[in-house]
Amino acid sequence: MPPNAFAGAQLSIDLDAIAANWRVLGARLRGGARAGAVVKADAYGLGLAAVAPALYGAGCRDFFTASLDEAIALRAVLANCRIYVFFGPLPDEAAEYSRHALTPVLNDLDQIETWRAHINRGGAEKAVLHVDTGMSRLGLPPEEVARLAAEPERLAGLELALVMSHLACAEQPETAMNEAQLSEFKAALAALGPAVATAESSLANSSAIFLSSEFHFDLARPGAALYGLNPTPGKTNPMSEVVRLQGKILQVRRVDSPRSVGYGAAHVVTRPSRIATVPVGYADGYLRSASNRASGYVRGVQVPIVGRVSMDMITLDVTDIPPEHAQPGALVDLIGGPHSIDALAAEAGTIGYEILTSLGRRYRRHYIENGITREGAA
Numbered sequence: 507m508p509p510n511a512f513a514g515a516q517l518s519i520d521l522d523a524i525a526a527n528w529r530v531l532g533a534r535l536r537g538g539a540r541a542g543a544v545v546k547a548d549a550y551g552l553g554l555a556a557v558a559p560a561l562y563g564a565g566c567r568d569f570f571t572a573s574l575d576e577a578i579a580l581r582a583v584l585a586n587c588r589i590y591v592f593f594g595p596l597p598d599e600a601a602e603y604s605r606h607a608l609t610p611v612l613n614d615l616d617q618i619e620t621w622r623a624h625i626n627r628g629g630a631e632k633a634v635l636h637v638d639t640g641m642s643r644l645g646l647p648p649e650e651v652a653r654l655a656a657e658p659e660r661l662a663g664l665e666l667a668l669v670m671s672h673l674a675c676a677e678q679p680e681t682a683m684n685e686a687q688l689s690e691f692k693a694a695l696a697a698l699g700p701a702v703a704t705a706e707s708s709l710a711n712s713s714a715i716f717l718s719s720e721f722h723f724d725l726a727r728p729g730a731a732l733y734g735l736n737p738t739p740g741k742t743n744p745m746s747e748v749v750r751l752q753g754k755i756l757q758v759r760r761v762d763s764p765r766s767v768g769y770g771a772a773h774v775v776t777r778p779s780r781i782a783t784v785p786v787g788y789a790d791g792y793l794r795s796a797s798n799r800a801s802g803y804v805r806g807v808q809v810p811i812v813g814r815v816s817m818d819m820i821t822l823d824v825t826d827i828p829p830e831h832a833q834p835g836a837l838v839d840l841i842g843g844p845h846s847i848d849a850l851a852a853e854a855g856t857i858g859y860e861i862l863t864s865l866g867r868r869y870r871r872h873y874i875e876n877g878i879t880r881e882g883a884a
Contacts, residue, residue, distance in 0.1 A: 546570065560875060604629045635666055636863040710727065774800060
């Protein structure tokens with residue numbers, strides 16, 4: 507019996523679309539540049555064990571994870587690829603990088619010292635140097651870049667695969683911060699000079715691939731766009747749809763005024779109505795902030811969410827849908843088809859990233875690969 511065989515909703519994940527999106531993004535890069543893939547957070551919630559091999563099959567050889575645990579899990583799936591770990595090594599973790607052939611991202615002078623000590627004990631793996639150009643999260647801040655430039659011996663013995671930075675506003679092409687960060691990144695590369703001369707450079711995330719080719723450098727790091735989110739907000743989405751979420755109607759109730767619907771009596775009907783209950787709620791990643799704002803679609807016709815999203819259920823007004831099309835067992839499109847993940851995010855007052863990575867484990871998952879649909883693990 508497949509996982510979640512009796513689930514009230516099904517989540518379809520199109521691996522062919524993910525592979526196609528990777529190829530589209532790579533084709534946009536300037537000559538000599540290549541695309542990697544960010545597969546952190548279980549491949550943005552879609553299943554690392556399924557997504558990573560699909561990307562590898564498309565030609566991807568550079569993968570980025572957030573944590574060491576994620577990287578170890580990825581190495582168990584893919585033996586022959588480069589795996590970079592954004593968080594970088596703590597002193598008691600360095601040996602694990604060697605054990606699993608992983609590449610740490612060094613985010614400050616302390617991590618550089620940690621890695622040098624590991625190399626001096628016999629480790630031989632490459633590393634990535636992360637320069638902060640405006641995010642003020644991970645990465646060497648300007649004062650540490652200046653110190654490293656003045657004391658290049660701090661990098662002695664290290665083999666750097668990449669020097670990278672990360673853009674804060676790449677999805678806003680009009681903002682001056684993009685050019686400012688680009689200039690700061692170039693200045694850091696120049697200041698570090700011979701110490702990083704043999705390393706490749708990486709700056710572009712998904713949206714930066716759609717900025718000028720100056721942002722492309724040697725290796726781009728797309729994430730969200732691989733999974734179908736729009737990297738060019740306000741414009742037509744150039745990416746293929748990856749996710750489709752469909753819920754089954756459990757029950758249709760006839761309700762007339764002044765009856766209310768759901769917790770807090772947050773919706774009161776104003777006409778004779780038919781209310782459909784679908785077993786998807788905030789425990790499944792359908793955010794509570796979508797209450798009274800989001801929509802589903804029945805056979806392409808929009809039906810509004812009415813009342814509050816609860817833990818396990820949502821309620822939709824299907825009054826204008828022919829009764830024979832809105833019966834128990836009928837499917838309601840919640841994501842995909844006529845209703846993109848970015849559209850749901852806008853209705854819920856958030857971003858597609860949060861919707862995507864919140865999708866729960868109670869759905870019956872289907873993966874589409876080579877045109878064939880198969881059951882997937884929850």
